[in-house]
Amino acid sequence: MKVAQVALDVPLEGTFDFRVPEGLEPRVGSLVVVPFGRTRKVGVVVGGADRSEVPDDKLRDLERVLEDVPAIAPPELELYRFCAAYYLRPLGEVIGASLPPRLRQVSRRPLKPPPPPGPLDVGDPSPVALTGDQARAVELIGEGAGRFHPVLLQGVTGSGKTEVYLRAIAAVLERGRQALFLVPEIGLTPQLEARVRGRFPRSAVVSAHSHLSEGERAKAWLAAHTGSAAIVLGTRLAVLSPFANLGLIVVDEEHDMSFKQQEGLRYSARDVAVRRAQMLGIPVVLGSATPSLASYANAKQGRYALAVLRERATAGASMPVVRNIDTRADRPEEGLSSFLVGAIRKRLERGEQSLIFVNRRGFSPVLYCRDCAWTSSCDRCSAKLVLHRRTHRLRCHHCGHERPIPQRCPQCGGMDLQPVGHGTQRVEEALKALFPAARIARVDRDSTARKGALAGVLERVGAGEVDILVGTQMLAKGHDYPALTLVGVLDSDSGLFSADFRASERLFSQLVQVAGRAGRADRPGEVLIQTDFPTHPLYAAVATHDYETFADEGLEERRMAGFPPFSHLVLLRAESKKPGEAVDFLRGAARLARELSAEVEVFDPVPAPLERKAGYIRAQLLVRAQSRSVLQPLARDWKSRLDELGERHVRWSLDIDPQDV
């Protein structure tokens, strides 16, 4: 190779040519150090040539090949190319996202080679006999060994989906191949990691997520790449890891929003996982109690195989009883209805645990002046400042702006300032006042900011040292505590009336997940949802645990409205500091899109759901098409035309398959 074509993580399209000096032998896939402007960068060789279009005096020398990292193999390069083309981002950015931070550094110590793959190990025998549904699911997944075989595993909460994944993983290990196990947020479910490691004690299990140290991440990446790791347990970024011999991908909680990256390379790790499985010809299992409507539709239309787990797995466990508490009749005090308070009291008497789900952190979502109706608002965002009593601050949860809690109303000078609404801190205080002897723990981003804090609380819950757990959606998924028999849900009504067409899908799955924490063992579970709308069909579906009816109706609504999965979307977001500029830009962009294709539907620009954020005024424009084959080329042409405009006042980005519109 005389000229190396190198992909670099810089915001420019295309690859960059470098002359290969005598003595260096980069291969396609090699990591290399190259000069770039006045600095140097790490890139990956994605092609080679004898000559370059770049004139000789401009062509610079490749500096060195990073020999401690085996070259990235062609299937991975193909995956990265696919992502770059599909999400319309530079190839170098995709490759950059796939590399752990340490490997992107120009000067670092050489990596220690990982140990060679250990002897074949299929893990310890399962401690449980499979239920009939589980056995059928394992068999169905096994039928696809060695070919592309997408399986949707829809199992009610506590039905033992994890056991199914572990069996499927054991089966691929038996064939000498690796497994990738993707989860939404590893930190939230330390139990799962312990279970995987516990089942495969002699196999190398590595985790891959952004909370690891740089050294640990590099080590995990290399272990997957060289085949030293048998199982990689990771968050969305792990879907881009190279593997020596990948044989199975599992995506747990496949409906979860955190599989979608919301900035830069806006990819969906679930979608990329399916695509990767297709490229490699291997099975992929998408599991959830409440699959996304997109995956459910794929199963109904026969593109995915479907396995259903209808019952809880543990002997004696049944689905919890769900009741709506009409908060118009049973008025909550400090957020808690008398019925819910009574139910918590019963749990305390019986030595059982309660979980109170409040989807807002802080003390109260807004401070209000009773004299002049002033409310605490952020100057830079269209959002309220949240009252944090412990730190005596008002804080914006969108831009981080903070200020002290005023003694008097800043508008009228009045003294009658009231916190309105309930966050986790306020509910925690109310519970402490009601049950002074109870052991109460709070779980939200504030209480778990310290490393290890969440694991510590969850451990105490598991050991029976906590009676009442108050927290946000961090508590909703994955946790399995046999003594937890009551779940109370406060303030979920706001989710019923959101403008986003996916809002009800999201609220439903969140409620099903959190409700699913109750009564997972032999003691029956009860779920109490406080609502002003007790007859709302969404709550009725949660109460009857009827995913299928909810999903069928949801799909029918989407079909009528022409929304995904019955169409495909691209969202153009724009923001600017000057009023009107973003919308003007989008109007121009809309005209352009209409000129480029008559087959797509171009909506009008609208303000973003959070119209002002950190001083920027934000707007968005939706484009819809019946098929990807229409949308994809349009999006590509559109992007290059928008790039050409060289707009400098407006920041904009394209989101392919946006999750929130």
Ligand SMILES: Nc1ncnc2c1ncn2[C@@H]1O[C@H](COP(=O)(O)OP(=O)(O)OP(=O)(O)O)[C@@H](O)[C@H]1O
């Ligand atoms: N076949 C079985 N027999 C007995 N117990 C089982 C069996 N399979 C799983 N379990 C137990 O049932 C409980 C729930 O299983 P698991 O956590 O895998 O459910 P899940 O479907 O992943 O739940 P969720 O979606 O709510 O997180 C666990 O305590 C697990 O050990």
Ligand SMILES: [Zn+2]
């Ligand atoms: Zn703000």
